[in-house]
Amino acid sequence: MKKKYLELVELLHKYNYYYYEKNESLVSDVEYDKLIKELEKLEENYPELKVSNSPSEKVGSHFKTSKFNKVTHKKSMLSLSNSYNISEVENFIVRAKKSIDEEMEYILELKLDGLSISVIYENGKLVQAITRGDGIIGEDVTENILEIESIPHYLKERVSIEVRGEIVLPLSNFEKLNSQRLSDGEELFANPRNAASGTIRQLDSKIVKNRGLDCYFYYVVDGENFGISKHSDSLKFIENLGLKTSGVYEICKTSKELEERINFWEKERHSLPYETDGLVIKINDYNHHSILGNTTKAPRWAIAYKFPAKQVTTKLLGVTYQVGRTGTVTPVAELEAVEVSGSIVKRASLHNFDEIRRKDIKIGDKVFIEKAAEIIPQVIKVVKEERTGAELEIIPPTHCPICNTALAQEEGLVALKCPNPQCDAKIQRRIEYFVSRDAMSIDGLGGKIIEKFIEIGKIKDISDIYLLKNFKEELMSLDKMGEKSVNNLIDSIEESKKRDYSKTLYALGIPFVGKFLANLLAKESKSIDNLAKLDIEDLLNIEQVGEKVANSVYNFFRTEENIELLNKLKSFGINYEIKENNDTQLETFSGKTFLFTGKLEHFTRNEIKDIVEKLGGTNLGSVSKKLDFLIVGKDAGSKLEKALEIGTVKIIKEEDFFNMINEDSKEINSEQNNNSKLEPQSLF
Numbered sequence: 001m002k003k004k005y006l007e008l009v010e011l012l013h014k015y016n017y018y019y020y021e022k023n024e025s026l027v028s029d030v031e032y033d034k035l036i037k038e039l040e041k042l043e044e045n046y047p048e049l050k051v052s053n054s055p056s057e058k059v060g061s062h063f064k065t066s067k068f069n070k071v072t073h074k075k076s077m078l079s080l081s082n083s084y085n086i087s088e089v090e091n092f093i094v095r096a097k098k099s100i101d102e103e104m105e106y107i108l109e110l111k112l113d114g115l116s117i118s119v120i121y122e123n124g125k126l127v128q129a130i131t132r133g134d135g136i137i138g139e140d141v142t143e144n145i146l147e148i149e150s151i152p153h154y155l156k157e158r159v160s161i162e163v164r165g166e167i168v169l170p171l172s173n174f175e176k177l178n179s180q181r182l183s184d185g186e187e188l189f190a191n192p193r194n195a196a197s198g199t200i201r202q203l204d205s206k207i208v209k210n211r212g213l214d215c216y217f218y219y220v221v222d223g224e225n226f227g228i229s230k231h232s233d234s235l236k237f238i239e240n241l242g243l244k245t246s247g248v249y250e251i252c253k254t255s256k257e258l259e260e261r262i263n264f265w266e267k268e269r270h271s272l273p274y275e276t277d278g279l280v281i282k283i284n285d286y287n288h289h290s291i292l293g294n295t296t297k298a299p300r301w302a303i304a305y306k307f308p309a310k311q312v313t314t315k316l317l318g319v320t321y322q323v324g325r326t327g328t329v330t331p332v333a334e335l336e337a338v339e340v341s342g343s344i345v346k347r348a349s350l351h352n353f354d355e356i357r358r359k360d361i362k363i364g365d366k367v368f369i370e371k372a373a374e375i376i377p378q379v380i381k382v383v384k385e386e387r388t389g390a391e392l393e394i395i396p397p398t399h400c401p402i403c404n405t406a407l408a409q410e411e412g413l414v415a416l417k418c419p420n421p422q423c424d425a426k427i428q429r430r431i432e433y434f435v436s437r438d439a440m441s442i443d444g445l446g447g448k449i450i451e452k453f454i455e456i457g458k459i460k461d462i463s464d465i466y467l468l469k470n471f472k473e474e475l476m477s478l479d480k481m482g483e484k485s486v487n488n489l490i491d492s493i494e495e496s497k498k499r500d501y502s503k504t505l506y507a508l509g510i511p512f513v514g515k516f517l518a519n520l521l522a523k524e525s526k527s528i529d530n531l532a533k534l535d536i537e538d539l540l541n542i543e544q545v546g547e548k549v550a551n552s553v554y555n556f557f558r559t560e561e562n563i564e565l566l567n568k569l570k571s572f573g574i575n576y577e578i579k580e581n582n583d584t585q586l587e588t589f590s591g592k593t594f595l596f597t598g599k600l601e602h603f604t605r606n607e608i609k610d611i612v613e614k615l616g617g618t619n620l621g622s623v624s625k626k627l628d629f630l631i632v633g634k635d636a637g638s639k640l641e642k643a644l645e646i647g648t649v650k651i652i653k654e655e656d657f658f659n660m661i662n663e664d665s666k667e668i669n670s671e672q673n674n675n676s677k678l679e680p681q682s683l684f
């Protein structure tokens with residue numbers, strides 16, 4: 001037992017050392033917390049084992065090496081106890097209520113993921129800034145703090161005050177920084193927090209200035225000295241002094257209310273411009289703080305609520321290869337199964353070999369993986385410090401894993417490609433793309449069915465799906481396919497022949513032609529025959545079409561296989577032109593541009609974009625002077641601000657948008673029913 005305990009102590013010391021001295025995480029927060037809990041449990045059960053410098057006692061690091069002067073905090077900077085679910089929050093409240101028998105108010109704040117700092121102002125002037133350090137002694141980083149724009153050098157009043165806050169690197173600046181480091185061949189930061197703390201502990205304050213750090217304050221030391229009696233008032237107080245807070249401090253009276261707000265922020269945090277790893281719940285009244293007091297590590301009047309982690313560490317077991325629609329071979333990380341954001345992850349994207357080389361990823365490595373909302377898991381970085389020497393290089397494949405054709409690399413491009421046009425993998429991906437929701441929107445034709453029919457040789461290219469109606473029996477022999485679902489599938493396939501020309505164009509999967517360009521090209525060309533005739537110059541004359549797209553479209557219509565496919569599709573009756581039907585173009589929409597922001601109540605983004613297009617309008621991707629209408633949903637943010645700034649944008653609510661649709665669209669609704677899912681009336 002002693003051996004196990006000492007090993008754990010040593011491991012945690014190592015993690016702390018890297019974290020606090022080198023701004024590097026060798027382990028994910030989740031795993032770290034688990035190890036600390038394990039240590040505490042051992043110390044509880046076998047108190048005789050406990051060493052004097054146990055990591056369980058410390059808030060942060062004891063400096064072994066330091067470039068900065070060490071300063072003792074006048075008041076310790078404690079950390080917070082963590083909770084991971086609402087019942088732990090309830091326990092915190094129950095415990096507090098044992099000491100306090102009057103009504104309590106709780107205040108909920110965002111827990112920003114950065115570097116904690118204590119900033120001291122004397123007579124309104126910033127005189128010193130100290131990192132948390134081990135909570136008792138921190139480092140003097142005043143010079144660097146002075147370079148952060150959002151930290152004022154002078155307060156609006158000449159008060160002497162110590163305030164605590166979190167220095168963060170906004171997500172947009174973090175992405176910029178890491179992509180710069182990638183192209184400079186420098187080691188990547190695993191997350192904005194490491195980047196922020198790495199930046200603050202730079203000796204060169206010019207670097208700090210350029211990185212665009214931000215700071216949000218959340219605590220006043222000895223707030224009662226300013227006649228304040230509540231935490232929420234202290235935040236208002238420092239806001240009035242010119243200090244920035246996150247603006248989020250919500251007062252709740254019950255654990256039910258807290259739960260509601262926790263659920264809200266769990267979703268909403270993804271729209272914030274910086275990373276949050278949780279929420280902080282504090283008891284609002286200062287009197288209650290002094291009654292409850294602190295443990296050696298944390299106050300008893302506050303608790304952190306941690307969101308499910310989106311970054312974890314695991315082991316890279318191997319690499320497999322996926323062949324995409326255009327033949328691009330993508331390396332995929334096969335991982336030791338691990339839970340991230342509530343789901344089990346076994347695979348993650350490695351993008352391409354350049355990235356593998358730049359991140360220096362090897363098989364057997366311990367890796368950081370991240371799974372953000374709605375994004376496929378990705379390998380962020382490698383923990384090189386934990387290499388044993390047994391790790392293996394990842395060697396690019398020479399042949400297609402599906403059809404065994406020798407792979408090719410296009411000049412100037414990093415991706416390896418399977419050049420075989422008949423590669424089963426490519427055919428399958430193309431069909432999956434063709435039938436997808438934004439393309440031909442064929443329900444019920446899943447990957448399994450496509451794979452099966454390719455395997456038995458009944459599907460050789462996209463157009464063969466229109467022959468599936470001849471293979472009802474084969475379809476019915478597939479798992480879970482009753483006669484009804486087979487008939488539905490065949491109806492859905494037939495129905496797809498009537499899709500708008502722009503959808504057909506998108507479904508063809510011309511390289512670089514996404515939804516937006518497909519729409520634009522459809523409008524410009526009116527029919528695929530016209531489009532096929534355009535030469536590169538004609539194409540370049542279309543606004544928003546660049547050289548890459550022009551070449552791609554031009555080449556597409558001059559490749560024999562494609563022409564053959566287009567002709568086959570034509571023979572099945574696929575719609576290749578814009579049906580002139582002016583009824584569907586509303587005055588109010590025609591030629592106008594639209595953008596949506598915030599949460600919409602009645603439509604999904606795609607639905608509403610479809611409506612705009614159907615009615616003759618254009619969707620824009622960002623706010624600019626070209627924008628005519630900004631439709632504002634709940635909790636609209638920066639787009640709304642920008643639109644207000646421009647001044648010429650008409651800002652309307654979702655209801656107003658409904659009214660615009662319904663003004664004189666009654667005749668449209670009857671027409672739309674046959675070929676689209678858009679029935680705005682049914683939404684009321």
Ligand SMILES: [Zn+2]
Nearest residue numbers: 400403418423
């Ligand atoms: Zn292949």
